[in-house]
Amino acid sequence: MDESPAPWPRRVVVLAGGLSHERDVSLQxxxxxGELLRHQGVDVQIxxxxxxxxxxxxxxxxxxxxxxxxxxxxxxxxxxxxxxxVDLPYVGALPPACRLAFDKPVAKSLVARTGVRTPRSxxxxxxxxxxxxxxxxxxxxxxxxxxxxxxxPARGGSALGCTVVRAADDLPAAMVASFAYDxxxxxxxxxxxxxxxxxxxxxxxxxxxxxVEIRPDGGAYDxxxxxxxxxxxxxxxxxxxxxxxxxxxxxxxxxxxxxxLRHLSRxxxxxxxxxxxxFLEVNVAPGLTETSLVPLAVEAAGLNLGAVYAGLAAxxxxxxxxxSTKPPVD
Amino acid sequence: xxxxxxxxxxxxxxxRRAGHRTRLDSYVDRYALRTKGMTSSxxxxxxxxxxxxEVVSLAGGMPSIAGLPLAAVAESVSRLLATQGATVLQxxxxxxxxxxxxxxxxxxxxxxIQAHPDDVVVTVGSxxxxxxxxxxxxxxxxxxxxxxxSYVGALGVFRAYQCEVVHVEMDDHGLVPEALRQALAxxxxxxxxVKFVYSVPTYHNPGGVTLTExxxxxxxxxxxxxxxxxxxxxxxxxxxFTGEPMRAMRADESERVVYLGSFSxxxxxxxxxxxxxxxxxxxxxxxxxxxxxxxxxxxxxxxxVSTYLAEHDWQGQVKNFRELYRERRDAMLAAxxxxxxxxxxxxxxxxxxxxxxxxxxxxxxKAMLPRAVTARVAYVPGTAFxxxxxxxxxxxxxxxxxxxxxxxxGVRRFAGVVAAELELRETFGAALPSAAAxxxxxxxxxxxxx
Numbered sequence: 001m002d003e004s005p006a007p008w009p010r011r012v013v014v015l016a017g018g019l020s021h022e023r024d025v026s027l028q029x030x031x032x033x034g035e036l037l038r039h040q041g042v043d044v045q046i047x048x049x050x051x052x053x054x055x056x057x058x059x060x061x062x063x064x065x066x067x068x069x070x071x072x073x074x075x076x077x078x079x080x081x082x083x084x085x086v087d088l089p090y091v092g093a094l095p096p097a098c099r100l101a102f103d104k105p106v107a108k109s110l111v112a113r114t115g116v117r118t119p120r121s122x123x124x125x126x127x128x129x130x131x132x133x134x135x136x137x138x139x140x141x142x143x144x145x146x147x148x149x150x151x152x153p154a155r156g157g158s159a160l161g162c163t164v165v166r167a168a169d170d171l172p173a174a175m176v177a178s179f180a181y182d183x184x185x186x187x188x189x190x191x192x193x194x195x196x197x198x199x200x201x202x203x204x205x206x207x208x209x210x211x212v213e214i215r216p217d218g219g220a221y222d223x224x225x226x227x228x229x230x231x232x233x234x235x236x237x238x239x240x241x242x243x244x245x246x247x248x249x250x251x252x253x254x255x256x257x258x259x260x261l262r263h264l265s266r267x268x269x270x271x272x273x274x275x276x277x278x279f280l281e282v283n284v285a286p287g288l289t290e291t292s293l294v295p296l297a298v299e300a301a302g303l304n305l306g307a308v309y310a311g312l313a314a315x316x317x318x319x320x321x322x323x324s325t326k327p328p329v330d
Numbered sequence: 331x332x333x334x335x336x337x338x339x340x341x342x343x344x345x346r347r348a349g350h351r352t353r354l355d356s357y358v359d360r361y362a363l364r365t366k367g368m369t370s371s372x373x374x375x376x377x378x379x380x381x382x383x384e385v386v387s388l389a390g391g392m393p394s395i396a397g398l399p400l401a402a403v404a405e406s407v408s409r410l411l412a413t414q415g416a417t418v419l420q421x422x423x424x425x426x427x428x429x430x431x432x433x434x435x436x437x438x439x440x441x442x443i444q445a446h447p448d449d450v451v452v453t454v455g456s457x458x459x460x461x462x463x464x465x466x467x468x469x470x471x472x473x474x475x476x477x478x479x480s481y482v483g484a485l486g487v488f489r490a491y492q493c494e495v496v497h498v499e500m501d502d503h504g505l506v507p508e509a510l511r512q513a514l515a516x517x518x519x520x521x522x523x524v525k526f527v528y529s530v531p532t533y534h535n536p537g538g539v540t541l542t543e544x545x546x547x548x549x550x551x552x553x554x555x556x557x558x559x560x561x562x563x564x565x566x567x568x569x570x571f572t573g574e575p576m577r578a579m580r581a582d583e584s585e586r587v588v589y590l591g592s593f594s595x596x597x598x599x600x601x602x603x604x605x606x607x608x609x610x611x612x613x614x615x616x617x618x619x620x621x622x623x624x625x626x627x628x629x630x631x632x633x634x635v636s637t638y639l640a641e642h643d644w645q646g647q648v649k650n651f652r653e654l655y656r657e658r659r660d661a662m663l664a665a666x667x668x669x670x671x672x673x674x675x676x677x678x679x680x681x682x683x684x685x686x687x688x689x690x691x692x693x694x695x696k697a698m699l700p701r702a703v704t705a706r707v708a709y710v711p712g713t714a715f716x717x718x719x720x721x722x723x724x725x726x727x728x729x730x731x732x733x734x735x736x737x738x739x740g741v742r743r744f745a746g747v748v749a750a751e752l753e754l755r756e757t758f759g760a761a762l763p764s765a766a767a768x769x770x771x772x773x774x775x776x777x778x779x780x
Contacts, residue, residue, distance in 0.1 A: 019385075021700055024378035050382070130757045160372055161700065172758035173697075179754055180700040227370035230355035239349045291354050300350070 009042050009313040013062040015079070017048035020071025021181060022158050025227065028289040030068040036306030037066075042313075049079065057086060064313040065090040067285060070157050075285050076102045089316040091309065093284045097260040104154050104186050104281045107259060111279050114258050116251045118279045119270075120145055121188035123154050126179045138171050141187055148190040151175055153182030157283060159222045164190060188280075193272040195221060196238045198252035199286070199297040200265045203311060206256045208249035209297040211269075213238030229291050236300040240271050247277040255282045263312045266294055363470075364490050373711065376699055377775040380708035386740030388662075388727040389708040390779040391535065391683055393595050397650055399642065406637045414633065422629035424621035425613075426452025426605070430636040434605050437639075438591065441567050442581030445607050451616045452627040456565055456592040456604030457483055460528075462623065463561055463588055463606060464491045466615045467525045473517055476528040477505050479686070479715030479724065481535045481563065482774040484528055488717065494522070495717035502677060504531055504541030507548040514556040526559040526588070532576045533566040533682025536715050536726035540576060540680055550583050558586075565592040565604075568648050570681035571656040585609050593635050595683075596648050599777075601631040655683065661734035662727065665741035673748055676727075683730035686712075688723055690752065692759075695725040696773070698751045707743040714773035 014037075016030020017023050034044040047056055049069060057065070065088050073079045077098030083090045093101065101107050105123035112118045122141060129137050142149075151174040152162040161181035163174035178185040195214040200206050213235040216225035225232045237245065252267035259282065266286035270278040286294045288305070298305045380387040410418060425431070431447035438445055453459040460483075468474065470492035476484065478497030488495050496517065499509040510527065517524045529549070531541035541549065553560045562579045570576060580589040592604040606616055620627065638644060662685055666676055676687040687709075689695060696711035712724025727744075729737055 017382075019379055019382055019706075021376060021379065021703060023382075024375040027378065050384075126754060126757070130753070134758045158372075158375075160375075176694075176754055176758050177697050180697055180751075181704075223372040223375065224369040227375075230353045230358035231369060233351055233353050235349050235351050237349070296352070 007063070007314055007317040009037075009063045009310060009317065011043040011045070011062045012037055012064050012066055012313055013057065014044060014046045014066045014068050015049055015053075015074070016046055016068045018069045018071070018073055019049070020069065020073060021156065021160050022070035025158055025287055025289060026068055026070045026074065029070065029287050029292070032288045032290070032295075033066060033068055033305075033309055037310055037313075040306045040310045042310055049073065054082070054086060057088060061088060064088070064316050066309065066313060067092060068288065070285055070287060072155065075157070075283070076155065087320075089313075089320040091312045091316050092263050093259075093261040093265070097262065098284050101259045101261060101265070101282050101284050102155055104152070105184075107255070107282055108279065110258055111251075111255045111282075114254050116254055116279045117276060119189040119191050121186055123184055123186045125184045129175070134172065134175075138168075138175070142168055142171065145187055145189050150188045150190050151178045152186050152188070153178050154184035154186045155182050158226060158287075159220075162222065164220060191270040191272055191278045193270050193278075194238065194240055196240065196248055196269045196271055197293040197297070198248050198267050198269060199294045200252050200256040200261075200267065201298075201301075201303075201308065202256065202261075202263055203308075204315065206253045208252050209303075210237040210300040211240070211245055211248045212236050212293045212296045212300075213240070214293070227289065227291055232291070234293070234296055236296050238271075241275055244271045244275045244277060247271075247275075251277050251279050252282075255279060263315060264294070264308075266297075364492055367489065371773060373696060373699060373714075373773040374775070376703050377708065377779055379703050380775065381779050385703065385706045385708055386732055386736050386743060387708045387775075387779065388729070388732070388737070388740050388744070389710050390731065390775045390777075391728050392731045392777075392779070393599060393651075393683075394654060394658075394731055395598055397654060398598065398647065402642060403634075403638060406641050407634055410633055410637050418630050418633035420629060422626045422632065424626050425617045426450065426627050427629070427632045427636060430603075430632045430639075431605075433636060433639045434591065434607075437568075438578070438580075438589070438607065441564070441575050441578040443578050443589065443607070444581070445584075449607055449610060449613050451606045451608065451613055451620060452632060453604045453606055453620065454624060454627055455594055455599070455602045456563060456590040456606075457487075458602075458620075458623070459590045459604050459606040460484055460561070460563065461487050461490075462616050462619045463526075463590075463608075463612075464488060464493065465623075466612070466619050467559070468493050472525045473522050474526060474528055475510070475513055475517075475524050475558075477530070477534065477537065479536055479712060479721055480528065480717075481530055482710075482714045484563065485715070485717050488528075493525070496524070497716060497718065497720070500534070500537055500539065502539055504534065504537075504539050504545055505529060505549060507545055507552060510549060511552050511555075514552065514558060518556065524556070524558050526561050527553060528561045528563065529579075530563045530566075531579055532564055533569060533679055534684075535566070535682065536684050536710070536712075537686045538677040538679035538682060538684045539686075541579075543577070546577075546579050547582070550579060550586070553586055554583075560587045561590065562587050563590045565590075565595050566682035567591075568596055569652055569655060569683075571652060571659065572680055576681075580607060588612060596651065597635060597638060597644065601634055602628065603631050603635045652681075655681075655730060658729040658732070658734055658737055659685075661737045662729040662741060665738045669741055669745035670748065673745075673752070683728050685727045685729065687725050687727055689725070689748065691723070692755045693748070693751055694722045696722060698747060701751060702744065702747045705743045705747050707740045707747065708775075709744065710774055 077095030081095040108118045148166045199209040215233040268280045431450040477500045580587040589607040710726040712721030
């Protein structure tokens, strides 16, 4: 067993902001995690992501990077690929896993293969509607998915571009709203029931933290419901049966492992009237704002969020040491 | 627990009991009704991206004050502190510094207004002037009439005081008098008297149009007929691109017009100095309202403005601003003519900061904004300028802050966004209802966003 002292981050760079549609949320998450880490005695620098990022990282390399970027570059693996190129350890999933998780249709199909339920859905790019005629494609889609359904961008978060469709006439506008955010739209059967988010913390073995139940005042957990304090009631642990709670935990851990995620993830699930659990999506850089779900789950587990992130940074540093000392494989 | 995570950092505290409920806001049941609607909005979130340098922001209304003679102003301010520091850092009069009020009268004289300094109340920007005017006139449910579209900051004030807003049609020549007459008559017939008509007659925000001389007289007559007060908001009056400044409506009617003025566009918005010129009885109430709100307008800022007006060629500086904004207006109109002439229509402002653009039938400016942000250009969707959810086909473009080259690039990007959206709309059908329609939230960029 390795008896060398565990590395502990002295200096961490939190990446926040960027140019994605979720820049504002990312800045809030970044500030929050930065503050929490400072309480842990870590020297924190919060950096926006722009053309000067690599110069900044090169000039004063931190012990570890925490990418708190939501949306495109932050969660699709691209930025992490670059961090790997400059040999900086970072918290969170590696690029190949990010690519799978960030693409909701891909993540759904991989998780579904393990036996976890996921709502009926199909994902189509805007071009398909243009080439084949939108009306015909939408008619076929409605026949297959049924109403009510949800239209959402295949890649993206914070419910931006998501619309619940209860009448066929509302489908075209929902498609257009989704395509404003991403070139591919995921059309998914709406599962009625209890909305639950499960955080998985891998320290190092993935374990589910207490499920957080989401009860938005207006019924929809949209952008306003997510980021307006008071607009949503959260129940922790979720008021679901022990059986459903166990199934939620299993589904979230399965998603985490199947997609090859690392450190921490948050799965969004539904528990229907028959107590069945449905997987919707998984987030590789979940929000840490004042109204976010992960902090609630971490607190309910009796953990300190700052300590958790400092620990994950240490784990990231450790895994780089492991990799650099690993003998070459043939 | 991993070996590399110290045990004292992950204490094994038992989980909370099942079903702990939280709204993450312990005051949620205590807010006043007027906070209804003060929610996060995805549109405001998108403006966070617009502030990045990669994005050409045609959204915000920040004046371009880089041309101010800052070194000379710094010298004046330094001298001011050295010689009058004990006075200008002290509390001041609730009505505002008498010397500045005199100077304000000379500023207003450029627009034909003859006023006495006693009738001027200095405010924290003209925004606070409107807030105070609304505070002393409006109870919840009272009706305020304003142009369609109207200044977003005014709608915010009216919403905060729980007023009912009635929009009245505007065309290329400003507020349509007959529409105003009808709106006032309808309100009277319903027994809902109108507390005041709020108007930006000169270089309208967001419309970019100016009320003609003939219509000014008609509007004043209509207000007189219905015994209604007119609130004339005139922050851009000295920033016209042709000829002499437009004569203010207050210049021709002193009893029925409350006038709002500002140094934010002619000098520096950061000082937050504006004013209200009001009939004496109204003024008395404004002073008391001002004292309850802030005790007094900022003494130091007033002294800085007063010194600037006294010691610098401020009119020459305003002339420089006019030239700068005219050049930018020209750049925007030329770029729109080049890229969008067959697609959209827009106003052609003679002054001020803004162009109001109308998209083809079926397009929704709010739904299109994420696509624009992806294309690195931003604007303000038209719905922000209506209290009633209208304005989906419209948007505001500002030319005040970016350079002419950036404006041209921004319009080029914007035209690409419109083309892509048109193609999508054609794919899915012409006149689509907006998926986001029906909910009105705060949809304008913050004041510090360009």
